Amino acid sequence: MSANQDGTNLLEVRGLTKIFGTLTACDHIDLDIARGEIHALLGENGAGKSTLVKMLFGSLEPNSGEIFWNGQAVRISSPGAAKKLGIGMVFQHFSLFEALTAAENIALSLDDGSPISSIAAKARALSYSYGLPLDPESLVGDLSVGERQRIEIIRCLLQTPQLIILDEPTSVLTPQEADKLFETLERLRSEGKSILYISHRLEEVKRICDRATVLRHGKVVGHCNPREETASSLARMMVGNEVQAVVRAPVEGIDKAQPLLEIRNLTRKPATPFSIPLKGISLNVRAGEVIGIAGVAGNGQGEFFESVSGEVLQQDAASVRIRGKDAGGLTITGRRLLGAAFVPEERLGHGAAPRMKLSENLLLSRHATDGKAFVGAGGMVKSAAIYSAAQRIIVAMDVRKSAPDPEAAALSGGNLQKFIVGRELDRRPSVMVVNQPTWGVDAGAAAHIRQALIELSRSGSAVLVISQDLDELFEISDAIAVMHNGELSKPLPIAEATFEKVGLLMGGAEPGHAEHTLETA
Amino acid sequence: MMRLELVKRPQRSALFSALSPFLAFALTIIAGAIMFALLGVNPLTAFRIYFIEPVSQVWQLHELAIKAAPLILIAVGLSVCYKANIWNIGAEGQFILGGIVGSIIPVLFPQFESPLVLPLMLLLGMVGGAAYAAIPALLKTRFGTNEILTSLMLVYVAQLFLDWLVRGPWRDPQGHGFPQTIQFNDSAVLPELMPDAGRANWGFVFALVAAVLVWILMSRMLKGFEVRVLGSSPRAGRFAGFGLNRMVFFAFLLSGALAGLAGISEVSGAIGQLQPVISPGYGFTAIIVAFLGRLNPLGIVAAGLVLALTYLGGEAVQSALGISDKVARVFQGMLLFFVLGCDTLIHYRIRLIGLALTKPESAAKLEAAPKLKEAR
Structure with a gap:
């Protein structure tokens, strides 16, 4: 390991280029990573971060350019080759089998035939020495998202990598869990390991990273020391210009406004062994306000969204009420006809059918509510009408695309999300429920979507936003409630909410208990 | 040791997607030439007899239409199922039940002669096929059974039921013990289109009309949109509010009704009575037709004609060259194999992965490895 400790960098990348069709995803990227540094890779969605990392980890082959490892030119043809060199990666989306134990999951990826018991012992030792306590015998399905990430990190560390690539590691963690992760990363750095840290959270990059490389439109636009930059100067480098701040005017007399969405003691048994039961959730969303629901992923948000949207029906019709009418027994179509609109978390395959055109995807959620406009006599689809409505949404939301009416899968995530949100806003719904409105959306588009949601509420609609992004919720919400393990806390008015209070609730402090500390504080 | 892995292509080629059926046909011809050569027949001669001679005269085109009509009718219905990702493999059984139920009037009430008889028979045929298709739909929606298995198994039930009917209760008492029903009276026979030119009957017209209607349904109507989204x-x-269970019934009932219509058209038009066997496997061949026609009703018309030719060609080489007419089955099988193969290679590319011989234990992990890949 220490054979080559002269002045050369651990990893040097020169002129790395990757072309997909007409798109140059990475354009002559240069990057140096020294031993024992935490190096940030910054950039908006679609800036080329993932493509670059995939080339470093061997899952994509570059069109041109060179990679030097310890000063030697190397070709990384597969993830296996990357692992052999000493490059490990922790993905943003985990690849774990929920029905297996942590140790079994690790054994599957090691592929060297050593017995599970010895792997478990090694994993346990490693996890404690790095302050990431983990029981290798526990079933993945029973673990929290933060614990699952530990499995991924330990799996990576077991292969004794010298460079660890972390892709948006804190996006699934509570602020407190993130702090623990940072301690581990600093520990790894002190051992001389290098870390390539991908994130769009500028504050944490400033806090833990030694150097940063900023990508924009597939090109390196700068290297910097993030500690000497401000969050807004980093953002400017990423986006290329100032991101417009979201404006949220305070609302007056909201207590007297009509609740348009009422959830009363909503309870749901787990549908599968690995889904979360909902336990007595109650919440009112009034005309004119935005309520945010915070929480670590996998605490029942998906189950809650399905129940509110009507993709899953309730036994008790009064447990979901829309505009004063019992809707618990209505299908999603029935709830839409009452004036509600929904945006699910998954864009491709849930909010939109990937292989269908945007105009057809418009019909997807609006064939019933706009039946007269879009569907003619005898069930014939009015394709001219849906086409022009789709174009109207594309213009209103500034959706960028390569063809007049492309397939949903051909759009970037952010642009598809703008279309999906715009599709619902175009109806002027009186109740809007959105799950992760800006997940993976670039800063400019996110600001656009957030502003549109606030404006919808100010025009007299009730807006409910479920999000893992606390910054976002503090930006747009009038009150924030926290979902933990299928329970929902009382909403904290935004004036009283702090990151710390919300973070404690996300980590599982008793909702009642938190209320108490709130009152005494 | 080597292993093969299918890797999804980032982009599928639109050109090759369109060419796929033609490539498959070309590959079938090549493989067929090898087969004929191995059988000791000059491939060129065999192809002339197989593909050209059966369609060189007008009356032969009528025979082609007779064979193509049930294939197209069934395949058009199946295309709706397959687009909805619902796997009705039992069209053969629905065809037979359509033939049986449609024959109730001419067999049990032979003295009933009226212009109403034929429409009633066709309607009953559709009802019979649809009702029989409702069984796997019910089992799937109620108990979550796999419709591939149940619909397939019901084919054998239908075949044996027909066999029992024509040997037992429905046997023609004046038929000298032959296992068949009475000949249908004139008002129960589907008329020929151009009696002077050949035997083709109205079944072919039904097939064309069905193809156009289903094409409109799938490409222009909300219901077709629903089928495509759910599939x-x-x-x-x-999320759109479309019910999957309703779709299972819709697809099965529609395809069952069209298979039933094909069945009664065949019995009433081409055969004129019920026999122990009324189909040379139309219900199964139609699966090939559906895929060869890219699940597009208009493509299916063309594919139906091609597959009908394989039947006629099989009969032709049997009489001219003394080769078993099972050769038709071989051609049909090769066509399906190659069309599915082409489609797979358009969506995926093959990667060869060598395994280090020094690590025999890694072979044991092979089973787990592809699953892990999928999970990613």
């Missing part, structure tokens, strides 16, 4: 992304379909 390609069921979760998005649920």
Whole structure:
């Protein structure tokens, strides 16, 4: 390991280029990573971060350019080759089998035939020495998202990598869990390991990273020391210009406004062994306000969204009420006809059918509510009408695309999300429920979507936003409630909410208990 | 040791997607030439007899239409199922039940002669096929059974039921013990289109009309949109408010009704009575037709004609060259194999992965490895 400790960098990348069709995803990227540094890779969605990392980890082959490892030119043809060199990666989306134990999951990826018991012992030792306590015998399905990430990190560390690539590691963690992760990363750095840290959270990059490389439109636009930059100067480098701040005017007399969405003691048994039961959730969303629901992923948000949207029906019709009418027994179509609109978390395959055109995807959620406009006599689809409505949404939301009416899968995530949100806003719904409105959306588009949601509420609609992004919720919400393990806390008015209070609730402090500390504080 | 892995292509080629059926046909011809050569027949001669001679005269085109009509009718219905990602493999059984139920009037009430008889028979045929298709739909929606298995198994039930009927209760008492029903009276026989030119009957017209109507349904109507959404992304379909269970019934009833119509048209038009066997496997061949026609009703018309030719060609080489007419089955099988192969290679590319011989234990992990890949 220490054979080559002269002045050369651990990893040097020169002129790395990757072309997909007409798109140059990475354009002559240069990057140096020294031993024992935490190096940030910054950039908006679609800036080329993932493509670059995939080339470093061997899952994509570059069109041109060179990679030097310890000063030697190397070709990384597969993830296996990357692992052999000493490059490990922790993905943003985990690849774990929920029905297996942590140790079994690790054994599957090691592929060297050593017995599970010895792997478990090694994993346990490693996890404690790095302050990431983990029981290798526990079933993945029973673990929290933060614990699952530990499995991924330990799996990576077991292969004794010298460079660890972390892709948006804190996006699934509570602020407190993130702090623990940072301690581990600093520990790894002190051992001389290098870390390539991908994130769009500028504050944490400033806090833990030694150097940063900023990508924009597939090109390196700068290297910097993030500690000497401000969050807004980093953002400017990423986006290329100032991101417009979201404006949220305070609302007056909201207590007297009509609740348009009422959830009363909503309870749901787990549908599968690995889904979360909902336990007595109650919440009112009034005309004119935005309520945010915070929480670590996998605490029942998906189950809650399905129940509110009507993709899953309730036994008790009064447990979901829309505009004063019992809707618990209505299908999603029935709830839409009452004036509600929904945006699910998954864009491709849930909010939109990937292989269908945007105009057809418009019909997807609006064939019933706009039946007269879009569907003619005898069930014939009015394709001219849906086409022009789709174009109207594309213009209103500034959706960028390569063809007049492309397939949903051909759009970037952010642009598809703008279309999906715009599709619902175009109806002027009186109740809007959105799950992760800006997940993976670039800063400019996110600001656009957030502003549109606030404006919808100010025009007299009730807006409910479920999000893992606390910054976002503090930006747009009038009150924030926290979902933990299928329970929902009382909403904290935004004036009283702090990151710390919300973070404690996300980590599982008793909702009642938190209320108490709130009152005494 | 080597292993093969299918890796999804980032982009599928639109050109090759369109060419796929033609490539498959070309590959079938090449493989067929090898087969004929191995059988000791000059491939060129065999192809002339197989593919050209059976369609060189007008009356032969009529025979082609007779064979193509049931294939097209069934395949058009199946295309709706397959687009919805619902796997009705039992069209053969629905065809037979359509033939049986449609024959109730001419067999049990032979003295009933009226212009109403034929429409009633066709209607009953559709009802019979649809009702029989409702069984796997019910089992799937109620108990979550696999419709591939149940619909397939019901084919054998239908075949044996027909066999029992024509040997037992429905046997023609004046038929000298032959296992068949009475000949249908004139008002129960589907008329020929151009009696002077050949035997083709109205069944072919039904097939063309069905193809056009289903094409309109699938490409222009909300119901067709529902089929495509639920078939390609069921979760998005649920988000749209489309019910999967309703779709299972819709697809099975529609395809069952069309298979039933094909069945009664065949019995009433081409055969004129019920026999122990009324189909040379139309219900199964139609699966090939549906895929060869890219699940597009208009493509299916063309594919139906091609597959009908394989039947006629099989009979022709048997009489001219003394080769078993099972050769038709071989051609049909090769066509399906190659069309599915082409489609697979358009969506995926093959990667050869060598395994280090020094690590025999890694072979044991092979089973787990592809699953892990999928999970990613």
